[in-house]
Amino acid sequence: MTVLEQGNITIHTENIFPIIKKSLYTDHEIFLRELVSNAVDAIQKLKMVSYAGEVDGEIGEPEITIAIDKDKKTLSVSDNGIGMTADEVKKYINQVAFSSAEEFVQKYQKDADQQIIGHFGLGFYSSFMVAKNVEIDTLSYKAGATAVHWSCDGSPAFQLEDSSRTERGTTVTLTLQEEELEYIEAMRVKQLVKTYCDFMPVPIKLDGEEINQHRALWKQSPQNLTKEDYLEFYRYLYPFQEEPLLWVHLNTDYPFLLNGILYFPKLKPDVDVTKGNIKLFCNQVFVSDHCEEVIPSFLMPLRGVVDSPDIPLNVSRSALTNDRTVRRIADFIAKKVGDRLNSLYTENIDQYISSWQDVGTFVKFGSLNNDKFKKQVEDIIIFRTTYTGENNRSAGILPAESGILPAESGILPAESGEQESNSETPKVEVQSQEGDAWEDVAPNQNQTPHSSTPTPPHTTMKEYLERNKEKQENRVFYCTDEASQATYVELHKKQGLEVLFMDSFIDTHFISFLEQEYPDAKFSRVDSDLDKTLIDQDKASEIVDPKTNKTRSEVIKELFEQSINKPKVNIRTQSLKSDDPQGTPPAMVLIPEAMRRLMDMTALFQQQTAQFPEEHILVVNTAHPLIQNLVSLSQGSIVQGSGTSPSGELAKMICQHVYDLALMAQKGFDAEGMNSFVERSNQVLTRLTER
Numbered sequence: 001m002t003v004l005e006q007g008n009i010t011i012h013t014e015n016i017f018p019i020i021k022k023s024l025y026t027d028h029e030i031f032l033r034e035l036v037s038n039a040v041d042a043i044q045k046l047k048m049v050s051y052a053g054e055v056d057g058e059i060g061e062p063e064i065t066i067a068i069d070k071d072k073k074t075l076s077v078s079d080n081g082i083g084m085t086a087d088e089v090k091k092y093i094n095q096v097a098f099s100s101a102e103e104f105v106q107k108y109q110k111d112a113d114q115q116i117i118g119h120f121g122l123g124f125y126s127s128f129m130v131a132k133n134v135e136i137d138t139l140s141y142k143a144g145a146t147a148v149h150w151s152c153d154g155s156p157a158f159q160l161e162d163s164s165r166t167e168r169g170t171t172v173t174l175t176l177q178e179e180e181l182e183y184i185e186a187m188r189v190k191q192l193v194k195t196y197c198d199f200m201p202v203p204i205k206l207d208g209e210e211i212n213q214h215r216a217l218w219k220q221s222p223q224n225l226t227k228e229d230y231l232e233f234y235r236y237l238y239p240f241q242e243e244p245l246l247w248v249h250l251n252t253d254y255p256f257l258l259n260g261i262l263y264f265p266k267l268k269p270d271v272d273v274t275k276g277n278i279k280l281f282c283n284q285v286f287v288s289d290h291c292e293e294v295i296p297s298f299l300m301p302l303r304g305v306v307d308s309p310d311i312p313l314n315v316s317r318s319a320l321t322n323d324r325t326v327r328r329i330a331d332f333i334a335k336k337v338g339d340r341l342n343s344l345y346t347e348n349i350d351q352y353i354s355s356w357q358d359v360g361t362f363v364k365f366g367s368l369n370n371d372k373f374k375k376q377v378e379d380i381i382i383f384r385t386t387y388t389g390e391n392n393r394s395a396g397i398l399p400a401e402s403g404i405l406p407a408e409s410g411i412l413p414a415e416s417g418e419q420e421s422n423s424e425t426p427k428v429e430v431q432s433q434e435g436d437a438w439e440d441v442a443p444n445q446n447q448t449p450h451s452s453t454p455t456p457p458h459t460t461m462k463e464y465l466e467r468n469k470e471k472q473e474n475r476v477f478y479c480t481d482e483a484s485q486a487t488y489v490e491l492h493k494k495q496g497l498e499v500l501f502m503d504s505f506i507d508t509h510f511i512s513f514l515e516q517e518y519p520d521a522k523f524s525r526v527d528s529d530l531d532k533t534l535i536d537q538d539k540a541s542e543i544v545d546p547k548t549n550k551t552r553s554e555v556i557k558e559l560f561e562q563s564i565n566k567p568k569v570n571i572r573t574q575s576l577k578s579d580d581p582q583g584t585p586p587a588m589v590l591i592p593e594a595m596r597r598l599m600d601m602t603a604l605f606q607q608q609t610a611q612f613p614e615e616h617i618l619v620v621n622t623a624h625p626l627i628q629n630l631v632s633l634s635q636g637s638i639v640q641g642s643g644t645s646p647s648g649e650l651a652k653m654i655c656q657h658v659y660d661l662a663l664m665a666q667k668g669f670d671a672e673g674m675n676s677f678v679e680r681s682n683q684v685l686t687r688l689t690e691r
C-alpha cells in the first residue's frame, strides 16, 4: 500500500475527541443518522450525475449496508453511491471535518444550555463521538478514479492511502470506544435506524435484512394515495391507537418547502394539550418528536408528520420560535387545517357533526389563541342543541340526517373555489376524499357509518340567537352536564326555551370568549336561575290560612325553612308553569351564574375542584301536587303548636327529602349525606306504609 500523503490539519487543539464529546454530551446516537444521511446523499448524487449522462453503464439498485464486527468492535456503513476521489476526501473530509471544529465548538458551547433541535450540520465528524478510530474506504464513480483509504484516530493527524476497493461507493468504519460498545448490538442499531432513518428513501440492510420502511407517504402526491394508505401510515406511526378522525395532507414548495400529513386524533379526556405529538423530519430524516415551535399551540394534539428542510435545526429552540419562516410555517399549517374543516362543513356536515366532539376542542382552542384562525372558523363553530325544529338550514338548524349534503367522492383539491387573495400563500393539496376516516371512529368497527344513531341536532350561535331573538331576548341557556342537569333542561324544553350543550372541558373558558364575541347575549346555565317564562305568576298568591292570613306560598316557605334549618339556603316558592304539574320537579336548587363562575375561578386558582356552596337558592314548586299535599300534612303540627304531631314530623322529613333530591342534581352525596338520605328514605317509606 502506497502512502499518498501524511499531514497535519491546522487546528489549535491536539485532539478533537474531548471537544466533540464535551459539546455533544448527550445524543451520541445521532452519529448513525449522520452517516446514513451521507450515504443517502451519495446515492442521490450518483442518480443525479447518472441522469446527466456522466456515469458509464447502469448504476444498479441503491443500497446502504450496516455491518457489525463484534470481535473487532467495529460498525460500518457502506453505500453504493457516488464515492470520493483522493482530492475530494482531502477537500470534504479533512477540511470540512476539522477546519470548522473550532467554530463548531464555540457555537455549541455558547448554546450549551439551550436545547438544539436537530444537531444538524455535524455531519461526518459526529462519528468521533463514539469512535476511537474512523476509516473511510471509497471509490469514486469517475472514470479512472482510484480507490482511497483514509483513517484518523481523532488526533489532528490523518492518513490517506491507496485502497484495494473495486466497487464504487463508500464504506465508513468506526472502531468504537470502549464506553460506546452498545452500537455493536444489532438490536440497538435496528432501533436507531427505525427512529431516525425509517423513511429515508434507500433500503438499509443489516445482516441481509432490510430494516427501514423507506416509504415516506407525505412526500407522495395525495392523488396517488388511498384512504387505506393514510390509515395504514397512521397505524404504523401510532400503533394500537384509535383510528384518526380525518387528515390534512400538506404539500407546498413556495415560499418554503413543506410536506406533511396531519391527523386529527380522537381526543382522550386526559390529553395533554401542551405536548406535541407531531414528528418533525428534515428531508425524510427524523429530527424530533417535539416540534412545539413549528406547530401552532392549539394544534398540538394533532398527530402525524411535518417535513421541511426550511426549518433551521441547528439553532436553539428560542431562536426557532422567533424565526420568520417558522412562524410562517405555523400560520400556514393553521390555515390549512381551517380550510380542511371549512370544506368538510360544507361538503359533509354529517361527518363534521359526528366528529365535532373532538374536532371542536381544537377549533375552540384555536379561536381562543389565534385571531386569524378564529376568523376562519367562527361560522363553523357549532353546539348541540335541544331544538328539534325542521332539519332545514334556513330554519337555522343543521341537518341531523345524512344525505342532505352528500359528500363528493374522489379527491378534491382543497383550494377549489377558494379565493386566494394573498399571492404569497402557497399552493397546497388537501386530501378530502369521501368519508376520509370518519366512519372508522365508530366504537363498533362492524358498524356501517350511518347505521348508528342519527346525528344529534347542532346549531351555530348566530342561528341560535336569531331563532330565539324574540322569545329569549338574547339570553343563551346552556347545560354543562346533561345527566345532572336533566331536570333543568327538561323544564326549559317544555316551555319552548332552547338549551345548548356546552359540556366539553374547554367550554367553561369558551363561554367567556363567546360573551366577548356576542356582547349583547347573556349566557346563563340552566340551573342558575329560573326564567320568567318558566314561572306561573298568577298562582303564587293564593291564600290558604284564614287564621294567620298567610298565603300558601308563605306556609310552604316556613315549613321548608324549619325542616331544612339552614339559614344560608335561600328558599323561594314559585309555581312552575306546566300543563302537567306532576311532571315538573317539586323543588330545584339554583346557584346564580355569577356566583358559580366566581367559585369555579377560585377553585381553578387554588387548583381544587369547586366546593358546593352553602349559600344557594332552593326553589320550591308550589304547583307540584307533592308540595301542595305537604301543606295539609303539616297542618296538624302548626295548629297544635307545642307538641310534635306524627304527620307534622313526616311533613318535615319529606321536606328534607325533597331538598335532598333537588341537591342530587347539583352534587353527589358525601358518605354522611348518603347515609342520612338512605335512612330517611326508609323511615318515610315505613311511615307511609303504616297509614
Ligand SMILES: Nc1ncnc2c1ncn2[C@@H]1O[C@H](COP(=O)(O)OP(=O)(O)OP(=O)(O)O)[C@@H](O)[C@H]1O
Pocket: 034, 037, 038, 039, 041, 042, 079, 081, 082, 083, 084, 092, 093, 096, 097, 120, 121, 122, 123, 124, 125, 170
Ligand atoms: N458516504 C459518502 N459518500 C460520498 N461522499 C461523502 C460521504 N460522506 C461524506 N461525504 C462527503 O463529505 C462531505 C462532508 O460531510 P459532512 O457529513 O461532514 O457534511 P455534509 O453531509 O455536507 O453536511 P451535514 O453536516 O449537514 O451532514 C459531504 O458533503 C460529502 O461531499
